[in-house]
Amino acid sequence: MPPHDEGPATREPARSEAPRRASGDLVVEARGLGKTYKGGKGQYTEAVRDLSFGCRRGEVYGLLGPNGAGKTTTLRMLSTVLSPTSGTAVIAGEDVVSHGDRVRASIGFLSGNTGLYPRLSPREVLHYFGRLHGMATDHIEHRIAELAQLLDMADYLEKRCDKLSTGMKQKVNVARTVIHDPPVLVLDEPTSGLDVLASRTIVDFIHRSREENKCVIFSSHIMGEVRRLCDRLAIIHKGAMQFEGTLDELRARGGGDDLEDAFIYVLEHAA
Template sequence: MIETHGLSKEFVDGKRGKVAAVQSVTLSATPGRILGLLGRNGAGKSTFLRMLSTVIKPTAGSAKVNGFDIVTQSEQVRASIGFMSTSTALYGRLTPVEVLEYFGALYGIPQPELKNRVEYVMKRFGIESYADGLCDKLSTGQKQRVNIARTILHDPPVLFFDEPTSGLDVVMSQDVMEFVEEVKTQGKTVVYCTHIMSEVERLCDEVAVIHDGIVCDFGMVSALKERHQSNSLEQAFLKIVGYQRGVSLK
């Protein structure tokens, strides 16, 4: 379960002064459902996820992840989440097993259990055949599988996906989406951040459209299309963010 109330984040930039990256976002995500965050590049989606994963602190508002406050109970929040993005790299000079064991230790999984969990995730994602090769030598698909295994190693109840298919080919993207669908059926709370409409339509139960750090609209995909009298989510999205043909958005 995730609940945010007026969550905001301002950065101070030397040239631009105060920049509001996220402004007063109030949202909730429930177990067994996928909340989609849809927005252009730089809309504030990643900043929102970074606040929820406690690596940056909000300048206003509050949020609870799995019942824990993101500011006062940050360690418990981090223990409850799994975070995955395509930009997240692996340690090139470690093997997949070593990466998994490392993160297992950081997540405080005790040794006999850790061994079982590592074996389970390796089998689940077919990592065994290249488990002892260095991550630097793996293909993009193999790396992505190790990344997914790392994300769910500690079996977190909440999962964040930040543009997880960006830069992946069709087959690999399919793999990732199937995994997201699977964790949904396991009753986990999922926040899925993307700018790819087809992924949102396929995966998300609710969608929040973020533009310039503000949630411009929120609802089920069908509701958004209906509300903005659009045949597709893409059309609805463009209307929400105020796109006009020939006029650039700021």
């Protein structure tokens, strides 16, 4: 059942304009995801309502919305940290509700304020998460060497994490996210709170992940980032989907060339 009243453009994204490298079946598919929090005094808060969307390999999918729109809740449901109160999602062929463990094995998750263990070194952190993902020790070592070179962090692999700069930490975080080479990346406002250089690391990382044919879902409220990175995007407001489609479709929706205007237009005309 259509939960919200939207124009035909959002209900049926033009498949002909499908993103550049995206191919094959949906790797991430949300099916009517909903989350209701029980508050005090029997009150209920509906954080996310009947959200459906999909994302393919080699595609960067943006989740856009103002603060409190339900982006983080949505991404947490996709990554199984929260369980949906209605609907479900299928990631890399596994259901988030019934097979959380297997879903988590194929996801790399990163957010802007993800922390590292301050008393461990980057190598120890990466090792730890590699082991938790069931990787063999030599495989982990090999992977760490690979990522250290890629992210240019060989110099501080043995330092304690609390001695690292924000930029260095973010690189370690990126490495931690992909230590097990997951097919799906879930990034929750990955650049929030970062300076320009550290943000750059993230942006490069997203680009590279697309090159590697991964499926990337990331949330943001920064239009510029979305414009540069996204193949397709969804706009969420008040917990519900307000728009889904390509950048061009969003521009068309706004009736002008400016994406920001279009974004605001969608929010203002939200159901």
